[in-house]
Amino acid sequence: MPSSPLLNRGLTIGSIADRTGLAPSAIRYYEDEGLVTPDRNDSGHRRYARSDIRRLSFVMISQGLGFTISEIREALADLPEHRTPNKGDWARISRRFGKVLDARIEQMQALRARLDGCIGCGCLSLKTCSLYNPKDKASTRGQGPRYVMGDRSDEI
């Protein structure tokens, strides 16, 4: 009797794509990036475990929260290798991400407060403005090379 692809040796990339809403190309990319490591069948086709759906959902959610792929990869590294992750495992890594989010929110609030200060003094000049050289440059997150900002401040 012809067994369904779901029951045989795991889920195909297509069904994983359907169930997560991710494009197959994205799922393959995540594999290149080490976020999932599906098995292969005899002819080289990927076969996923059911738990990979939750894993990929976590990836999507984390990206929505602003985490990068390498941050997500690090987080996933804390899941058990040879056991299907359970609720407790997921809750643990989610809790850690929660703390990072808290820190980022605080950082943004600090910058926002500085902006108020700048509006107050009307400065926006390089020497005076505390926004110009903040220790916590905030979301240098994302977008290509953002090289070190020089520090040749001077009067305007």
Place this chain on the structure above:
Amino acid sequence: MPSSPLLNRGLTIGSIADRTGLAPSAIRYYEDEGLVTPDRNDSGHRRYARSDIRRLSFVMISQGLGFTISEIREALADLPEHRTPNKGDWARISRRFGKVLDARIEQMQALRARLDGCIGCGCLSLKTCSLYNPKDKASTRGQGPRYVMGDRSDEI
């Protein structure tokens, strides 16, 4: 008498680079992006106004706050065209950015609260998790094409 480049017809790109800490290549890029529009001398060299230093400082600060170049360009469009911007002009556009920051902070806090909810219920499943399909996907800010997430949710 040989006049200094600062007093003659405006500042050279090199001196602007020194005073802002930006690389000349970045300043030229900002010109391509319409953030500054320096004059040219007879042989085609760029000549900047003193007020362009403040303009470029605003660009740097705004980027530190997480704004994109096109957002910054829009903000700068509110500065007077044929008059050197004064403190009031800068304060006005800073105040607007402050409001955007407030909104972003609120958004992050909402997502963070949802993450707590998810830890509480231990779900992280596509159907149940409110993080999976939030209206306010937060910082889709940055990095290449992030195409529309499909919505074929299903039970895990």
Place this chain on the structure above:
DNA sequence: CTAATTCTTCAAGTTAACTTGAAGCCAATA
């Protein structure tokens, strides 16, 4: 006045997170 800087433009490289397309193998269906 000549040499060393600085400036110009233009094309191509970089990172992140993917997509798109080509060329060909595998699998489910009629």
Place this chain on the structure above:
DNA sequence: TATTGGCTTCAAGTTAACTTGAAGAATTAG
């Protein structure tokens, strides 16, 4: 069994925000 559709790999394109390098012209310093 034939065919359509799904899967595979690999190379190249995309956006953002720049940098790097080449080739040549202008400016400044000695």
